[in-house]
Every structure is written in structure tokens, then in C-alpha cells.
Amino acid sequence: MIDTSLKQLSADLAAKKFSSVELTGAYLDRIEANDAAINAFITVDPDVSLAQARAADERIARGEAQPLTGIPVAHKDIWCAKGWRTTCGSRMLENFRSPYDAHVIQRFNEAGAVNLGKTNMDEFAMGSSNETSFFGPVRNPWDTACVPGGSSGGSAAAVAAALAPAATGTDTGGSIRQPAALCGVSGLKPTYGLVSRYGMIAFASSLDQGGPLAKSAEDLALVLDTMVGFDARDSTSLERSAEEYARMLEEPLQGLRIGLPKEYFGEGMSADVRKSVDEAIDEYRKLGATTVDVELPASELSVPAYYVIAPAEASSNLSRYDGVRYGYRAENYDDLLDMYCKTRAQGFGAEVKRRILIGTYVLSHGYYDAYYLQAQRIRRLVARDFAQAFEHCDVIMSPTSPSTAFRIGDRTADPVQMYLSDIYTIAANLAGLPGISIPCGLDGAGLPVGLQIIGNYFSEARMLNVANVYQKQTDWHLRKSPVASN
Amino acid sequence: MNWEIVIGLETHAQLSTKSKIFSGAATAFGAPPNTQASAVDVALPGVLPVLNVGAVEKAIRFGIAVDATINRRSIFARKNYFYPDLPKGYQISQFEIPVVSGGRVVFRVGDEEKTVRLTRAHLEEDAGKSLHEDFHGMSGIDLNRAGTPLLEIVSEPDMRSAEEAVAYAKTLHALVRWIEICDGNMQEGSFRCDANVSVRPEGSAQLGTRREIKNLNSFRFLQQAIEYEANWQIEQLEEGNSIEQATVLFDPDNGQTRLMRTKEEAHDYRYFPDPDLLPLAIDEAWLERTRAHMPELPAARQSRFQSELALSEQDAASLVSDRDTADYFDAVLEAVDPDDSKAAAKLIANWINGELAAALNRAELDLTDSPVQATALAGLITRIMDKTLSSKLAREVFDGLWNGEGSADEIIEKRGLKQISDSGAIEKLVDEVIAANQQQVADYRGGKQKAFNSLVGQVMKASKGKANPAQVNEILKGKLDSG
Incomplete structure (x- = not known):
């Protein structure tokens, strides 16, 4: 049951081949046996998970099951879940227990899914390697000396190590797609506004978007159905009629126009990544697609614009962690200012502090126009580039990340090098566009390569179709990491 | 500088x-x-x-x-x-x-x-x-x-x-x-x-x-x-x-x-x-x-008070100093429903800005907490307008209203405060006063105007303040000048 698709799991549960308690138990056993080597989970609570599984079994028995009823799903520890410790990978929230459920958690609960545990992540989702977590780095199941990518590294590693059949993540600048690529799993960042941010701990509000990670496009579609939905508690949530994301999965790709931005195939990309992506695009041509060169001239400005906007919003979003009402508070302090300083100095890690400083700086009097307003202008240019490109193509393809998984510790001394890990993923966040990463090869060291598919707003069903047809033709998504075979 | x-x-x-x-x-x-x-x-x-x-x-x-x-x-x-x-x-x-x-x-x-x-x-x-x-x-x-x-x-x-x-x-x-x-x-x-x-x-x-x-x-x-x-x-x-x-x-x-x-x-x-x-x-x-649900604004209401009801600028401005007062004024006016709205408006404005404001001030109360509601004051105004009450009696009735003794008419009835406008009754009183004050009658007839005022005062006193003063004047003058 471990290697089975969600659709099959759902069918097997309905057919009583096994129960949710058995399925959940099997995954809890795998976590117990393997997670010490991976560190994908921050919190596992078997009693709570198994109680949910029992409730799911009863629901299945009553004939009231939905597609995800009884299926265990791991959640990035950025989602507030009632009764669960919700840390966001930070010492600041090390002992924070949420008194409420995020909208997304509520949707999974209503669907009867089982919460398998809370996954490790870069602190406050700030990082591309999962090395900034207060709870220690996550190790890549393909090579435990390597990073899994980030910030949803725990979720990606959990799926890659077969410690969870599916997981949730969030993506602010590539935080679902990049770890999906580095861990050889499929990940989807939806159009901004489709998944409610209520209860998702904010990093950069105008860029953050939740989405699923799973073994295949087909599985992504099923999880996405549960995650998407209007929520009046999030003013940026979009009110749209519900759609079934699997509805177009099998449609032929004849006539599909694939845009290839030259800016995404330039310097800085490793040869192995280039080879795998080129082969994947050839495969698409064989499936009837045509390719067209498109231009995204503002691309080179995406990373600098992102590293103004995201830290600016973060510096304000993280002000609430002041030691006054909940979370970490320094033990000894002289006065209020000292309490703030020590609490935040001790409660936040280095990367979070770096970004708070950058954000505070760019919003400061006298710098705002030169940095923040300028970055917002670039953001509009980036969106305009994509709009023009989509006049000539249906989807845009590129590598997800310029390299495969790098070794733990390799890039921690050079933040700019680390920031460039997200060079191909950031633009979609700036524009609010949906993006998928699917496995499309292995490099010389046997590490996964990811193919990124960026679509137009609300074209998730079509993008999943594009990913699924490829996956029906190839087996990269079926390759198993060494840990998954344990 | x-x-x-x-x-x-x-x-x-x-x-x-x-x-x-x-x-x-x-x-x-x-x-x-x-x-x-x-x-x-x-x-x-x-x-x-x-x-x-x-x-x-x-x-x-x-x-x-x-x-x-x-x-x-x-x-x-x-x-x-x-x-x-x-x-x-x-x-x-x-x-x-x-x-x-x-x-x-x-x-x-x-x-x-x-x-x-x-x-x-x-x-x-x-x-x-x-x-x-x-x-x-x-x-x-x-x-x-x-x-x-x-x-x-x-x-x-x-x-x-x-x-x-x-x-x-x-x-x-x-x-x-x-x-x-x-x-x-x-x-x-x-x-x-x-x-x-x-x-x-x-x-x-x-x-x-x-x-x-x-x-x-x-x-x-x-x-x-x-x-x-x-x-x-x-x-x-x-x-x-x-x-x-x-x-x-x-x-x-x-x-x-x-x-x-x-x-x-x-x-x-x-x-x-x-x-x-x-x-x-x-x-x-x-x-x-939103515009459709806006109340009439103070400036508009003040100008209505001045143009339609001929209130002085000072009276009108004072009435619109807050919405409660302006609404109270309108409510009293509506309840009185007078033939002469201008005369009534002036009277009501005087009562609100005078007697009522003073009483509220003494009791440290807001108008909204006033013991005298708009309809109650309207009852009093109506009895002033139809000359049932002199202004002196009206103040007594107001005290009754303030103390919760009932409506203006009930207080007038209970305290017997009705103004005497029956000319026969007033004539009787005048005759008694003339008979009892021959010296002053003589003084008046001798040209002393002051004596007349004294005689009016005596008649009013005899009526316990209830006689209509204008009528007393007229009847007394008629009797003295003809006699």
C-alpha cells in the first residue's frame, strides 16, 4: 500500500482491502523507522492520527467517504492545526499550540483525511535548503548528505522517502517546486488566491500560496481539490466555482504550444539539468506538442525584486513575535526594549533576522521609493512579460532549479548563491501564476532533476494534464529514493 | 511683537x-x-x-x-x-x-x-x-x-x-x-x-x-x-x-x-x-x-428653522447644536400641530432653550434622559397657545411635568391652574377690588397711573394668579374710565 496512488488507496479503502488505521499505522511505522535519518517531521502524534483514522474508517463504513477519507497527509508545520504544535520551524514558536485550524486543515478534516504529522521546514519558510530550521536540517532521501531544498523540504522529503503518500507545502518563491524537484516528487503552486491563507503562518503575504506535494500529477489533482476553496476570512481569497482538477488529466497533448524562455536556459544551469530538461521537452514534442521561443526580459530582475518585496512584507508580518502574548520570551531582561531585543535575537535564527533587517531597511524613510516601489514596478513588468508570452503559448517550461540537490552546508555561507536556487521559480510568485515541478531525470550522481511547467492564471487542470500525460509516458516519477525502498 | x-x-x-x-x-x-x-x-x-x-x-x-x-x-x-x-x-x-x-x-x-x-x-x-x-x-x-x-x-x-x-x-x-x-x-x-x-x-x-x-x-x-x-x-x-x-x-x-x-x-x-x-x-x-440615508444636516436644518419657522439665527443655531435638541424641537412642533407654526416655533424654542435647558442643567441630565418628553412639553405648549395657561402658570405646570405628575392637562386639573378667562367671573373680582379700594380708584381717576397697576395686582391676587391678565386690564379700565 506504500507505493500506491491516492486514487488506488481510496478505492482500496472503499473496498476494505485495508483500513485507514492500517494504512496510517503503516506510514507511522515507516516514519518511526526512517525519519531519524531524514528529519522530515517536527511533530508526529500517533494517537491523534490513529484516532482520526478510526473516525475515517467509521465514515467509510457508513458509506460517506470522500476521495481523501482515510488517507494520511503530512502537513508543513506552517499550517495552524488545532491541538497540534505549530512551530513554523522556529524556536519562536517551539511550544506554540494553535487554538484554531487553518482553512486548509479544516478542509482536510472535513474531507476525512488523516493528519499524519507536521513536517520540517526552513524557519518561517525562509530558505531554499531546509537548513534554517530550528529543528535541524532535513536530509534528502536520495542522498542524506544533501539538502532536500526548501522551504517545504520536510514535505518533499516525506513524500520522496515514502513517509507520507502526499503532503502540503507553501510556495513564496519556489518553496514547493524547488524541493519537489530536488527530492524527485511532484509539487504544485496554485494561482495566487485559490488556496486560503487563513491559518497559514505568513512569510510574504502577497506571494505566499499553499499547494500539494505528491508522487504524481494525478495525486496532486486529488489533493488540490481539497485545498482549493473560497474563504471569507482571507480577503485575497478568490470566489470561483469549484472545479475538479483531474477532469482533463488524460487529454492528448496534440497541438500543445510550449513556450521556452531563453532567459531560463542561460548561464548558471548545470549540464545535467539542461540535458534532462531538453530530453523532457523532446518527449513533449513526441507527444504532439510544439515549442516556441518566448521572451521574459524582466526575468533577471525577478530575484532582486523578490528579495525586496518578500523581506519587506516579512519584516512586518513577523513583528507579532514579540514575546508579549505567546511564543518564546527571553528569560532575563531589563525593560521592555531589552525584552523585545533579547526575545527576537534569541527566538529567531540568522536567516530570519537577515531578512527582517533587509525588509526593515527597504521600507525605511528615504529608501522606500528606491527599493520597495521600484520592486513593485518590476513585479508589474514580470506579470506583463508572462501575459505577452501566453499570447504565443499554452504553458511555459523550464528547469525548476538550476542545479540538483547540493550538499548540506555548501551554500550556507553565501546567501546570494542560496537565493539563486530560486531563480526560475520566483517569477511565477511575483506574477501570481501557477507552477508545477515534476521529476524529469536523474543527474550523474543519481539525484533528481525537476521540470517546471508554468501556466496561465487558473489553468491548473490543463497543467496537470500536461504533467500527467508525460508521467504516463515516462517513469521518472516512479523512481524511488533509497530511503523509500527501506 | x-x-x-x-x-x-x-x-x-x-x-x-x-x-x-x-x-x-x-x-x-x-x-x-x-x-x-x-x-x-x-x-x-x-x-x-x-x-x-x-x-x-x-x-x-x-x-x-x-x-x-x-x-x-x-x-x-x-x-x-x-x-x-x-x-x-x-x-x-x-x-x-x-x-x-x-x-x-x-x-x-x-x-x-x-x-x-x-x-x-x-x-x-x-x-x-x-x-x-x-x-x-x-x-x-x-x-x-x-x-x-x-x-x-x-x-x-x-x-x-x-x-x-x-x-x-x-x-x-x-x-x-x-x-x-x-x-x-x-x-x-x-x-x-x-x-x-x-x-x-x-x-x-x-x-x-x-x-x-x-x-x-x-x-x-x-x-x-x-x-x-x-x-x-x-x-x-x-x-x-x-x-x-x-x-x-x-x-x-x-x-x-x-x-x-x-x-x-x-x-x-x-x-x-x-x-x-x-x-x-x-x-x-x-x-x-448612503447619501439617500443621510439625515438632514445641521446647516440645512438651521436654515429651514430660520426660513420656514422664522426663528432667529440665534435660536435656530442653538436648536441645531446637537441632533437630540433639533429632533426634540421637531417632535414638539409636530405634536402641537399649531395653526400658526411660526408663533408656536418661537414659543417652543424659548421653552427648550430656556426652562427645559435650565432644568436639565440643574439636574445634570442630557436631553435624551429628560423627564419631560417631547409630547409632554407639546401638551404644555398647546395650553399656552390656547390661553388656558399664563406664562406663570405654565412654569408651575412645567414643574409638575418634571416631577412626573402626569400630562399638562392632568396637572392643570389636579392643581386647579386653569387661567380664568370667563369675563363674568373676572368682572365679579374687579367689582370686589374696586369696592374695597376706593382710595386707589380715586387716585387713578386723579391721574395716578401707578394706582391702576396696583388695582390690577389686587385682582390677580384675588384670582390666585389665574385670571387672564389682558382681560383683567381691559375690564378694570372699562369700569374705572366709565365710572
């Missing part, structure tokens, strides 16, 4: 919505600490603000009332600073584009009409409260007030004295209550002012450096603080010192202002548009709907 004082006010009016501006928690005053603070108000991780359209509606009403521009698209921004009673570490406010731009407030100071231009009015959330007593070296935080909707109304520096500033603030206070957007309760902090004060040599076109006095929550403090501050600034300048831009606090105990922080110590609030909230869009339909 003569100095000119220049004042601009920033007024925070708490909007009287049931729930907070960005959460569903209640706004009622006085609940036990932190019982009206939701997850959003406490700023738990992951929560998001959702705008209360009721607060926007009230801002629109204000904009219409002061003849301002209602911006079709305004932006909520974050004002970032750390303070324990500011849970998010930022206040959601409006910065570059407020909901209301421009507008003006017109009022009288003495005999002069004064116009103060408004810069803007913007929506924002209030902070919580820090409680420094009762915690033995620690501070308590009460977040009940956090997220309460405020409209910050910013004036141009158009006022030239503390009196003008107070008159402006009182007019604004009456207006926000008139249009029902704020309860105006200053003790509970529902209406409070910051005053920007500077001085300059008379005739100078350039503004002096201002100091801002924070958080004045009574008109008296506003007056005292401005007076003290302006005098202090003048003293400084006359001694050859310069004024440094600063924020100061007013201490009501010693009547002085003291430095809170200078410009150098001022916060850099790092305003930027709040990415959690969409731009606030107000369409024509919303404006029209």
Missing part, C-alpha cells in the same frame, strides 16, 4: 459599529479584560484581517456631511512600530490614499462664522490598552479595544486660538453624533484630539515649527493645553530660543505640557500597503445608497 497662534487638529472618532474593523469581535466598552479579543485581535500566527463594511459606510457618511471627496479607491497601509498593546506590531491605517479627502467644517465663534478646511479623514484600527497599576512592577495588556474602528479626521492649520479650536472640536463632535457614526463619549475615549500648535509673528505667511499635543479627551483640556503650549512657545521665542518639532503630553494635574519625544526620536513607521487587504473600492451605487 504680536504673535499669531496656528492650530490644526487630528481627531480620532471611534466609529459606532457593533464589531471591530477587521474582526468579528464585539466593540462594547467596559467588558472584562481580553474577553472581546478574537484570534485576529490577539494577532495569533496565521490570522488575517477582513474589513468591516459598516465602518466604511460611516466614513462615507462623514465625507458626505463635510462635503468632501470620497475616494473611489483607497488603500490600507501598515504603520509599523512595537508596543505591547499593538498585537501585530503594526497598525492597519490609511496613508497615501485615505477614504475621504478634503471637506470643511463651518461653525460660529461669537458673532463670526469660521470655516476650517479638512485635509483628510482615514480609517484605522485602535490599539489595546496597557494597564500599569495593580501588577506589581509588571504591566497588564487588555486587547478589548484593539481593532476598534477609528476615523481620524485631520484639519488644516486653520484655527487661530484655543477658542476656535474648541469651537471646531465641539462642532465636529456634534456632527459625528448627528450623523450617527460615533457616540461621542469622551470619557470612554470615543472622541479624542491631538492638537498641532505653532506660533508665528503676526502677518508672517510662514508657519512656525509645530509641537503636537497628544490625546486630549475633553474640551477643557483641549483649551488649557493649547493655551499653555502657545504661551510656552511664545515665551521661548521671545527669549531667543527656537522651537524644536516634538510630540508633547498634557498633564491635567498641573495644566502643563511636557516633552514626549523630539523629531529625532520619532518613529520611522515604514508605511507600506497592507498585502492582506485589497484596495477599498467604493462605487457610485454605494455612495448613492
Whole structure:
């Protein structure tokens, strides 16, 4: 049951081949046996998970099951879940227990899914390697000396190590797609506004978007159905009629126009990544697609614009962690200012502090126009580039990340090098566009390569179709990491 | 040198919505600490603000009332600073584009009409409260007030004295209550002012450096603080010192202002548009709907009182000084339903501004708590108009109304206060008085006018004050002159 698709799991549960308690138990056993080597989970609570599984079994028995009823799903520890410790990978929230459920958690609960545990992540989702977590780095199941990518590294590693059949993540600048690529799993960042941010701990509000990670496009579609939905508690949530994301999965790709931005195939990309992506695009041509060169001239400005906007919003979003009402508070302090300083100095890690400083700086009097307003202008240019490109193509393809998984510790001394890990993923966040990463090869060291598919707003069903047809033709998504075979 | 004082006010009016501006928690005053603070108000991780359209509606009403521009698209921004009673570490406010731009407030100071231009009015959330007593070296935080909707109304520096500033603030206070957007309760902090004060040599076109006095929550403090501050600034300048831009606090105990922080110590609030909230869009339909539900505004009602009811400007202005008084006046007038509405209006205005106002003042009551309701006063007015009551008797009936002795007619009946207008009865009294006062009759006939007044007085006394004085005059004169 471990290697089975969600659709099959759902069918097997309905057919009583096994129960949710058995399925959940099997995954809890795998976590117990393997997670010490991976560190994908921050919190596992078997009693709570198994109680949910029992409730799911009863629901299945009553004939009231939905597609995800009884299926265990791991959640990035950025989602507030009632009764669960919700840390966001930070010492600041090390002992924070949420008194409420995020909208997304509520949707999974209503669907009867089982919460398998809370996954490790870069602190406050700030990082591309999962090395900034207060709870220690996550190790890549393909090579435990390597990073899994980030910030949803725990979720990606959990799926890659077969410690969870599916997981949730969030993506602010590539935080679902990049770890999906580095861990050889499929990940989807939806159009901004489709998944409610209520209860998702904010990093950069105008860029953050939740989405699923799973073994295949087909599985992504099923999880996405549960995650998407209007929520009046999030003013940026979009009110749209519900759609079934699997509805177009099998449609032929004849006539599909694939845009290839030259800016995404330039310097800085490793040869192995280039080879795998080129082969994947050839495969698409064989499936009837045509390719067209498109231009995204503002691309080179995406990373600098992102590293103004995201830290600016973060510096304000993280002000609430002041030691006054909940979370970490320094033990000894002289006065209020000292309490703030020590609490935040001790409660936040280095990367979070770096970004708070950058954000505070760019919003400061006298710098705002030169940095923040300028970055917002670039953001509009980036969106305009994509709009023009989509006049000539249906989807845009590129590598997800310029390299495969790098070794733990390799890039921690050079933040700019680390920031460039997200060079191909950031633009979609700036524009609010949906993006998928699917496995499309292995490099010389046997590490996964990811193919990124960026679509137009609300074209998730079509993008999943594009990913699924490829996956029906190839087996990269079926390759198993060494840990998954344990 | 003569100095000119220049004042601009920033007024925070708490909007009287049931729930907070960005959460569903209640706004009622006085609940036990932190019982009206939701997850959003406490700023738990992951929560998001959702705008209360009721607060926007009230801002629109204000904009219409002061003849301002209602911006079709305004932006909520974050004002970032750390303070324990500011849970998010930022206040959601409006910065570059407020909901209301421009507008003006017109009022009288003495005999002069004064116009103060408004810069803007913007929506924002209030902070919580820090409680420094009762915690033995620690501070308590009460977040009940956090997220309460405020409209910050910013004036141009158009006022030239503390009196003008107070008159402006009182007019604004009456207006926000008139249009029902704020309860105006200053003790509970529902209406409070910051005053920007500077001085300059008379005739100078350039503004002096201002100091801002924070958080004045009574008109008296506003007056005292401005007076003290302006005098202090003048003293400084006359001694050859310069004024440094600063924020100061007013201490009501010693009547002085003291430095809170200078410009150098001022916060850099790092305003930027709040990415959690969409731009606030107000369409024509919303404006029209709001406009249709606006009450008649004070200026319009005053001019109606003057033109249709021929009330003096002073009477009319006094009646529209607040909505309760104006509504009370209209209610009395409607209940009296007189043939001569102008005569009735004058009489009613006199009673409201005179006897009733004095009685309320003595009892320290607001008009809304008056023991004499509009219909009750109307009953009294009706009996004055139909000459059942003389003005003296009317005052007695009013006392009865105040003490809850029933309607005007019941009190007249019970106390036997009906004016005697029966000429036969008055003639009888006159005859008795003439018979008993032959000397004075003779004096009158001898040309002493004073004796006549004395005889009238005797008749009135004999009637226990109830005889119609005009009739007494007429009958007595007739009898004396013919006899």
C-alpha cells in the first residue's frame, strides 16, 4: 500500500482491502523507522492520527467517504492545526499550540483525511535548503548528505522517502517546486488566491500560496481539490466555482504550444539539468506538442525584486513575535526594549533576522521609493512579460532549479548563491501564476532533476494534464529514493 | 511683537459599529479584560484581517456631511512600530490614499462664522490598552479595544486660538453624533484630539515649527493645553530660543505640557500597503445608497428653522447644536400641530432653550434622559397657545411635568391652574377690588397711573394668579374710565 496512488488507496479503502488505521499505522511505522535519518517531521502524534483514522474508517463504513477519507497527509508545520504544535520551524514558536485550524486543515478534516504529522521546514519558510530550521536540517532521501531544498523540504522529503503518500507545502518563491524537484516528487503552486491563507503562518503575504506535494500529477489533482476553496476570512481569497482538477488529466497533448524562455536556459544551469530538461521537452514534442521561443526580459530582475518585496512584507508580518502574548520570551531582561531585543535575537535564527533587517531597511524613510516601489514596478513588468508570452503559448517550461540537490552546508555561507536556487521559480510568485515541478531525470550522481511547467492564471487542470500525460509516458516519477525502498 | 497662534487638529472618532474593523469581535466598552479579543485581535500566527463594511459606510457618511471627496479607491497601509498593546506590531491605517479627502467644517465663534478646511479623514484600527497599576512592577495588556474602528479626521492649520479650536472640536463632535457614526463619549475615549500648535509673528505667511499635543479627551483640556503650549512657545521665542518639532503630553494635574519625544526620536513607521487587504473600492451605487440615508444636516436644518419657522439665527443655531435638541424641537412642533407654526416655533424654542435647558442643567441630565418628553412639553405648549395657561402658570405646570405628575392637562386639573378667562367671573373680582379700594380708584381717576397697576395686582391676587391678565386690564379700565 506504500507505493500506491491516492486514487488506488481510496478505492482500496472503499473496498476494505485495508483500513485507514492500517494504512496510517503503516506510514507511522515507516516514519518511526526512517525519519531519524531524514528529519522530515517536527511533530508526529500517533494517537491523534490513529484516532482520526478510526473516525475515517467509521465514515467509510457508513458509506460517506470522500476521495481523501482515510488517507494520511503530512502537513508543513506552517499550517495552524488545532491541538497540534505549530512551530513554523522556529524556536519562536517551539511550544506554540494553535487554538484554531487553518482553512486548509479544516478542509482536510472535513474531507476525512488523516493528519499524519507536521513536517520540517526552513524557519518561517525562509530558505531554499531546509537548513534554517530550528529543528535541524532535513536530509534528502536520495542522498542524506544533501539538502532536500526548501522551504517545504520536510514535505518533499516525506513524500520522496515514502513517509507520507502526499503532503502540503507553501510556495513564496519556489518553496514547493524547488524541493519537489530536488527530492524527485511532484509539487504544485496554485494561482495566487485559490488556496486560503487563513491559518497559514505568513512569510510574504502577497506571494505566499499553499499547494500539494505528491508522487504524481494525478495525486496532486486529488489533493488540490481539497485545498482549493473560497474563504471569507482571507480577503485575497478568490470566489470561483469549484472545479475538479483531474477532469482533463488524460487529454492528448496534440497541438500543445510550449513556450521556452531563453532567459531560463542561460548561464548558471548545470549540464545535467539542461540535458534532462531538453530530453523532457523532446518527449513533449513526441507527444504532439510544439515549442516556441518566448521572451521574459524582466526575468533577471525577478530575484532582486523578490528579495525586496518578500523581506519587506516579512519584516512586518513577523513583528507579532514579540514575546508579549505567546511564543518564546527571553528569560532575563531589563525593560521592555531589552525584552523585545533579547526575545527576537534569541527566538529567531540568522536567516530570519537577515531578512527582517533587509525588509526593515527597504521600507525605511528615504529608501522606500528606491527599493520597495521600484520592486513593485518590476513585479508589474514580470506579470506583463508572462501575459505577452501566453499570447504565443499554452504553458511555459523550464528547469525548476538550476542545479540538483547540493550538499548540506555548501551554500550556507553565501546567501546570494542560496537565493539563486530560486531563480526560475520566483517569477511565477511575483506574477501570481501557477507552477508545477515534476521529476524529469536523474543527474550523474543519481539525484533528481525537476521540470517546471508554468501556466496561465487558473489553468491548473490543463497543467496537470500536461504533467500527467508525460508521467504516463515516462517513469521518472516512479523512481524511488533509497530511503523509500527501506 | 504680536504673535499669531496656528492650530490644526487630528481627531480620532471611534466609529459606532457593533464589531471591530477587521474582526468579528464585539466593540462594547467596559467588558472584562481580553474577553472581546478574537484570534485576529490577539494577532495569533496565521490570522488575517477582513474589513468591516459598516465602518466604511460611516466614513462615507462623514465625507458626505463635510462635503468632501470620497475616494473611489483607497488603500490600507501598515504603520509599523512595537508596543505591547499593538498585537501585530503594526497598525492597519490609511496613508497615501485615505477614504475621504478634503471637506470643511463651518461653525460660529461669537458673532463670526469660521470655516476650517479638512485635509483628510482615514480609517484605522485602535490599539489595546496597557494597564500599569495593580501588577506589581509588571504591566497588564487588555486587547478589548484593539481593532476598534477609528476615523481620524485631520484639519488644516486653520484655527487661530484655543477658542476656535474648541469651537471646531465641539462642532465636529456634534456632527459625528448627528450623523450617527460615533457616540461621542469622551470619557470612554470615543472622541479624542491631538492638537498641532505653532506660533508665528503676526502677518508672517510662514508657519512656525509645530509641537503636537497628544490625546486630549475633553474640551477643557483641549483649551488649557493649547493655551499653555502657545504661551510656552511664545515665551521661548521671545527669549531667543527656537522651537524644536516634538510630540508633547498634557498633564491635567498641573495644566502643563511636557516633552514626549523630539523629531529625532520619532518613529520611522515604514508605511507600506497592507498585502492582506485589497484596495477599498467604493462605487457610485454605494455612495448613492448612503447619501439617500443621510439625515438632514445641521446647516440645512438651521436654515429651514430660520426660513420656514422664522426663528432667529440665534435660536435656530442653538436648536441645531446637537441632533437630540433639533429632533426634540421637531417632535414638539409636530405634536402641537399649531395653526400658526411660526408663533408656536418661537414659543417652543424659548421653552427648550430656556426652562427645559435650565432644568436639565440643574439636574445634570442630557436631553435624551429628560423627564419631560417631547409630547409632554407639546401638551404644555398647546395650553399656552390656547390661553388656558399664563406664562406663570405654565412654569408651575412645567414643574409638575418634571416631577412626573402626569400630562399638562392632568396637572392643570389636579392643581386647579386653569387661567380664568370667563369675563363674568373676572368682572365679579374687579367689582370686589374696586369696592374695597376706593382710595386707589380715586387716585387713578386723579391721574395716578401707578394706582391702576396696583388695582390690577389686587385682582390677580384675588384670582390666585389665574385670571387672564389682558382681560383683567381691559375690564378694570372699562369700569374705572366709565365710572
